[in-house]
Amino acid sequence: MTTPERPKEFRAGREPPVINLGGAEGPIVHEIADACERWGFFQVVNHDVNPETIRLFDESVEAFFAQPSDLKRKVKRHADNSRGWFDDELTKQTPDFKEVFDVGEEGDFAIDGTNQWPDEPTRFRTDVKRYFCELETLALRLAGYLAQALSLETQSFDPELRPNTSFLRINYYPVCTTRAAPEDWNSEEEPKPDKDGVFSVNRHTDSGMLTVLRQREGDPCSLQVFDRVAQRWTRVHPAKGAFIINIGDVCQVWSNDRFQSPVHRVLANPEQERYSAPFFLNPSYEAVMQKRTLDDVPPRYRPFTWGEFRRRRFEGDLEDTGKADVQISDYQIAGRL
Numbered sequence: 001m002t003t004p005e006r007p008k009e010f011r012a013g014r015e016p017p018v019i020n021l022g023g024a025e026g027p028i029v030h031e032i033a034d035a036c037e038r039w040g041f042f043q044v045v046n047h048d049v050n051p052e053t054i055r056l057f058d059e060s061v062e063a064f065f066a067q068p069s070d071l072k073r074k075v076k077r078h079a080d081n082s083r084g085w086f087d088d089e090l091t092k093q094t095p096d097f098k099e100v101f102d103v104g105e106e107g108d109f110a111i112d113g114t115n116q117w118p119d120e121p122t123r124f125r126t127d128v129k130r131y132f133c134e135l136e137t138l139a140l141r142l143a144g145y146l147a148q149a150l151s152l153e154t155q156s157f158d159p160e161l162r163p164n165t166s167f168l169r170i171n172y173y174p175v176c177t178t179r180a181a182p183e184d185w186n187s188e189e190e191p192k193p194d195k196d197g198v199f200s201v202n203r204h205t206d207s208g209m210l211t212v213l214r215q216r217e218g219d220p221c222s223l224q225v226f227d228r229v230a231q232r233w234t235r236v237h238p239a240k241g242a243f244i245i246n247i248g249d250v251c252q253v254w255s256n257d258r259f260q261s262p263v264h265r266v267l268a269n270p271e272q273e274r275y276s277a278p279f280f281l282n283p284s285y286e287a288v289m290q291k292r293t294l295d296d297v298p299p300r301y302r303p304f305t306w307g308e309f310r311r312r313r314f315e316g317d318l319e320d321t322g323k324a325d326v327q328i329s330d331y332q333i334a335g336r337l
């Protein structure tokens with residue numbers, strides 16, 4: 001078994017742990033349970049995703065975003081189809097400083113939409129699809145470990161996750177020179193609270209079961225997780241060859257709040273561009289969100305389906321009512337947090 005390689009800036013205990021997936025299952029499950037209770041975030045190395053798949057994916061992604069905007073606009077997402085390219089997303093009512101390409105499984109997904117593929121680069125479709133498939137395999141393997149971490153059978157979430165409505169988001173964060181950047185960008189100090197920052201993605205939780213995030217080596221380290229214990233934002237320094245994993249709202253509901261969906265955000269980069277690619281493992285539309293753990297703790301959420309949740313999210317997006325998007329806390333039995 002090889003030792004996981006820690007990033008040189010890694011501060012043990014002050015950042016989510018790096019977990020080696022090349023070892024025995026028992027310790028992996030144990031480490032994942034600890035990481036999910038403490039952070040909701042961890043990194044994985046020795047994950048079996050083919051480095052060549054990643055290299056080809058990176059090349060195609062770079063070539064896609066390098067094209068003029070009018071070419072990218074040919075595959076722009078619209079009111080009836082949430083898949084494709086866009087550069088106009090709001091998170092927490094603030095504009096995100098980013099460009100995005102969203103892609104899911106092939107087929108017409110009633111709520112999410114249908115893939116839109118650009119003509120150029122010609123290899124883009126093949127490279128992205130191969131990457132998507134390998135990431136889905138890894139995400140499902142991690143869902144099995146999460147089930148075990150909750151003292152359930154490995155396959156417990158299979159009925160909800162096979163098939164699924166997962167999607168891959170490919171982010172390009174250009175250099176941000178137009179607005180003031182956080183003054184402590186390069187400092188070793190913890191960044192200041194929200195009001196000082198400019199965000200590529202403002203604070204949020206991911207809504208699905210779990211997210212497998214690719215960051216490139218050498219890119220700025222601008223992902224921050226809110227440390228619930230220390231009550232401050234902390235950066236996640238990517239380990240060499242690692243994927244960064246976080247759990248989402250679905251996992252929070254299934255675990256009945258034992259594993260909480262972590263709040264995170266992405267700082268804008270005043271000096272260097274950045275790419276990232278979160279793969280969101282999302283359940284099937286029929287999957288029911290309700291307590292799955294077998295202890296005596298009363299359920300904290302009323303049951304709802306993933307499809308209902310997604311539909312309400314999209315309706316909120318389209319109507320732009322000025323109200324916050326639907327949240328899982330809307331389903332809490334004790335009322336809204």
Ligand SMILES: O=C(O)CCC(=O)C(=O)O
Binds near residue numbers: 223277
């Ligand atoms: O780019 C990143 O590091 C994370 C992006 C993210 O949190 C998201 O797209 O939900």
Ligand SMILES: [Fe+2]
Binds near residue numbers: 204206264278
């Ligand atoms: Fe996220």
